Amino acid sequence: MDTNKIKAIIQMFEESQISKLDLQDGDLKLSLEKNVEVVYENIKKEITIEEKTIEEKEPIGNAVTSPLVGTYYSASDATSKPFVQVGDQVKMGDTLCIIEAMKVMNELKAPQDGTVLNIHIENGQTVEFGQTLITIG
């Protein structure tokens, strides 16, 4: 069976609602699987508002969350370089950012060694307790 046919079959399978397909043609065995988004009628109006920040696919790695309500600063002051950027290597205890609360500057330390996979927040933005700031993997 030539490759375009296989591509066509896969493409057709992709668009279909079926979640599993096994195909045998001569010595070629093709088995395809995907999870189908089960759509159901939401009968009860769930009185919960959607999460404000859309839940992006969590990159593997641990989330460093804010221990305080306050304002996030990526650098020690306006003029200096940010403490970390995506891709940086950090060691446990390195300063990742500052959370300013009640006029007090609190340095947030890296809880583990690793690489900065993602920074979910911009300099100067306000944060709430438990909000994910940086992911380290």
Place this chain on the structure above:
Amino acid sequence: MFEQVRDALVESLNLEGDAIALTSSLKEDLGIDSLAAVELSLDLETEFDVEITDEELASLVSVEDIVKLIESKK
């Protein structure tokens, strides 16, 4: 006075006016149990501005007793 007492009974216990006679017994004829009796005494106290003690309430058997009791307090 009987009319006033009867109206109070109708109002308080949702009874039929003409089912109430001077001689009707509270328990048997009008089906007033101890709880309803307490509630009735409260209504009578507010309606006629009198005090009815527990003993007096317990001694009431017929509608006539109520009328006599209230008249004695007026």
Place this chain on the structure above:
Amino acid sequence: MIKKILIANRGEIAVRIIRTAKEMNIETVAVYSTADKKALHVQLADESVCIGSPLAKDSYLNMFSIIQAACQTGCDAIHPGFGFLSENAEFARLVQECGLIFIGPNYKIIEKLGNKNVAREMMIAAGVPVIPGSKDIITDIEKGKEDAKKLGYPIMVKASNGGGGRGMRVVENENEFETMFRQAKSEAKACFGDDDVYIEKLIRNPKHIEVQVVGDQFGNVIHLFERDCSFQRRNQKMIEEAPCFKLDKTIRENMLNDAIKACQATGYDSVGTIEFLLDQSGAYYFMEMNTRIQVEHPITEMITGVDLIKLQIKIASHNKINLKQSDIQQKGYAIECRINAEDIEKDFAPQPGRIDFMHIPGGRGIRIDSAMYNGCEISPYYDSMILKLIAYGDTRLECIKKMRRALGELIIDGVTTNTKFHYYTLHSKEFIEGLYDTSFCENFIKELKDNGTLI
């Protein structure tokens, strides 16, 4: 005028405050702990900020988190509700120092009235009758015994900075003094972080009557009549009524006037409550002043038609009370049953869990204040009160019958509640007669236990 309020509370009182703020076109910011992520007050407010982990000390008692949240969301006022930080003078001062309005009395007044002993002295100076007792804080056991002997047993050992029935012990006679004294001190330390205690005469089985008062920042003071909160279990109120049924007219007049006097003496400038104890002889004594809105305030709102939270907010925005005492008319009767998630057959142990299904009663004269909804969680971290059922009727009896009907209609599945207990109470003779005192509730529970209804 206040434009944006942060509500430093949760549960039904937060929802209740948010509702009035919305009616006044004031923006609302809710704060919540991670356990309250899906709470109703968070969903109803215009904005919300997570302020900490579930334990109250890390979230709803975390002053800095709350004030920071208020500043960064641009609020101009904080409403503390009741409990939590509502009577914390330090918090009120900090709020003011950060340029925000604390919706409540001036922090100096909170400080003064928060200390039961200082409050007593102010009342004595104002000519308001107080419970006979020793003025100073007792530190030495022997001295305490001496004072107690002078007063004559039974006496009460009470936390100076306590309230809500905590940090207090009854002492029947001298040889009980030491153990009870130590217990009261340790409970006061645990609950209020302050183990100062004083002693006063025990008033045997009094009625607990409190007067709703309102003062503004211009010296005007009015009262909104009294509430009868005698139905208590271990000093925790369960059912409250307004007005107090069969309260002698002259005693009532004097009590209301004394409440005004107390308010004027302290320069009280917000919504508050003066609590009195009324003994069998008809004498009453000042017990304490609550410098906050109270759980049972709705029953006063029902008989006077006044929105107390709106009044609180207006006063905090430096407005005069536009109501004269003659404007406050009292009509009809109101009763409130506190529905708690507790198991009456397990000594009222709290029952956290998830509400699978809930039906709320309605109809003329029924008001429900609650933050519960179908499918919501009741967390073990906070108070077990989940719903306030309030009935209003033209006469007290009509009000009782209405409450019985509403209790019968109330369904809360998935969590055990004390609804059944309220239903029994509203059918008991003593309750209907309305002359019960603060000992009735516990005797009634014992009675129910004895005749097998509550195993």
